[in-house]
């Protein structure tokens with residue numbers, strides 16, 4: 001199979017510093033790979049057989065991340081911004097995918113913080129698409145995909161080309177060692193710009209900034225005197241109607 | 244202004260919340276049910292202006308109908324399309340968004356109209372902030388706001404949409420039901436235990452609290468994966484079970500987003516933690532700052548006396 005594995009380096013939204021007035025400050029926050037991206041590489045490696053995995057990313061994270069996990073080469077769109085409008089970000093990814101001929105599967109992380117990009121990409125490619133994928137296998141030439149549905153799992157058979165959004169259920173187990181990383185850095189990288197993809201920086205969608213939600217902050221109860229603390233809690237729960 | 248909305252429905256989750264959010268924008272609200280006729284019938288009782296049913300065939304996943312749903316949406320040209328964050332719903336939403344050339348925004352909690360624009364408020368920074376986004380054109384949003392109980396005195400008739408056989412590009416092979424942790428998913432009260440518990444013997448404390456509260460027990464991922472104190476069907480969080488109890492008491496849990504997304508729909512969340520900086524204190528209703536070994540025994544007596 002010819003597989004494009006999309007991976008992402010970005011600042012995790014939970015790491016941004018929240019200012020007193022509801023602003024969000026990203027200074028000094030490190031880029032991190034997406035939680036689900038190791039699952040992308042696992043699924044890709046499980047079905048690639050004697051084909052090829054091509055890494056695809058946007059921006060200036062660790063370009064060799066996918067290569068260290070089995071990708072033969074990597075494409076990177078160097079000058080695209082992560083847009084407020086997930087359709088715009090997805091269009092960049094879709095345009096890069098369309099440059100590659102004969103793709104059988106696109107695998108992307110099933111987005112921990114914001115599902116927008118994955119949904120938009122699935123729609124834009126217009127291929128059969130499955131989200132919440134925990135594993136995949138090739139059986140007698142057919143692609144079998146297992147996805148989570150609530151607490152059950154569902155096995156689907158899908159005919160390609162397909163888009164799969166893979167979801168991790170824990171931290172990466174076998175992260176590559178120094179040797180694989182150094183070797184990966186020698187693999188080919190194709191750098192693309194928005195102009196190469198025929199895209200202009202777009203967007204008539206604008207952010208009006210961040211603010212605190214209206215929900216009241218937690219009521220803190222000092223537990224130094226546990227008896228009094230529990231009494232206070234029970235009274236509060238009773239007035240909330242949950243006791 | 245055209246404020247017509249479409250709500251893509253594959254199960255009842257958040258259907259009332261999405262209806263409520265769309266209604267507030269003022270236009271006609273259509274439910275596009277992709278699934279069984281029975282589901283459409285129960286959705287028709289919630290108060291939508293129109294209910295369309297794309298009836299799916301046995302053994303074919305709803306996603307296989309994505310293009311047909313998207314074509315129908317294009318013909319209706321809604322300004323706003325909503326879906327919940329279920330894997331099936333957001334895939335269908337993506338298809339509709341592509342056909343409508345719509346802006347896509349995830350994690351949307353509130354919607355409002357400002358002049359000719361829709362303002363979508365999405366949650367960011369792990370739920371600590373809302374970002375207001377002004378969208379001048381069509382908007383496809385993954386709705387993550389409060390669910391609302393909805394019902395209407397006059398159900399609308401379900402309109403069966405003509406659907407074509409989507410062929411065999413996608414088909415269901417089997418569904419494997421997980422061995423359910425008796426009652427956890429539907430429990431009214433749940434005690435969650437995290438790594439703050441020092442040893443397996445101390446689980447007795449949690450057992451006693453659960454018994455006093457008449458609650459089910461749940462845990463964080465490391466308590467299952469690293470400690471092996473509970474099987475994985477007791478783990479609550481993004482990659483495991485989602486629960487919606489009336490009362491959730493988190494004991495020795497730091498409140499990482501992967502855990503908290505599993506209890507998003509809980510009504511009241513209480514946290515017991517001895518770290519004033521614990522993330523969970525930003526994300527709960529009541530926070531008891533203290534040592535769980537001192538607080539939990541008192542909680543047990545309090546529930547025994549009052550609960």
Ligand SMILES: Cc1cc2nc3c(=O)[nH]c(=O)nc-3n(C[C@H](O)[C@H](O)[C@H](O)COP(=O)(O)OP(=O)(O)OC[C@H]3O[C@@H](n4cnc5c(N)ncnc54)[C@H](O)[C@@H]3O)c2cc1C
Pocket residue numbers: 035036168169170171172436437438439440462463464465466478479480481482483484494495496497498499500501502505515516517518521533534535536
């Ligand atoms: C892909 C992926 C998926 C994941 N999915 C899930 C998931 O579905 N569910 C899940 O839960 N996690 C999940 N995780 C893990 C998650 O990121 C956190 O690691 C985990 O939730 C932390 O568990 P914890 O709160 O028990 O432990 P910790 O973060 O270690 O917190 C322990 C807390 O106990 C407090 N404490 C210690 N001693 C005491 C005391 N004596 N009294 C009171 N408080 C005390 C500490 O202050 C601390 O806040 C996932 C991670 C990844 C990468």
Ligand SMILES: Nc1ncnc2c1ncn2[C@@H]1O[C@H](COP(=O)(O)O)[C@@H](O)[C@H]1O
Pocket residue numbers: 006007008009010034036037056057058059081082089108109110111112113114115116117118
């Ligand atoms: N700016 C981006 N660059 C590359 N991939 C992205 C970007 N934004 C989202 N993605 C992809 O979308 C998935 C979900 O991202 P997120 O919603 O941030 O969790 C990631 O696993 C990436 O593969």
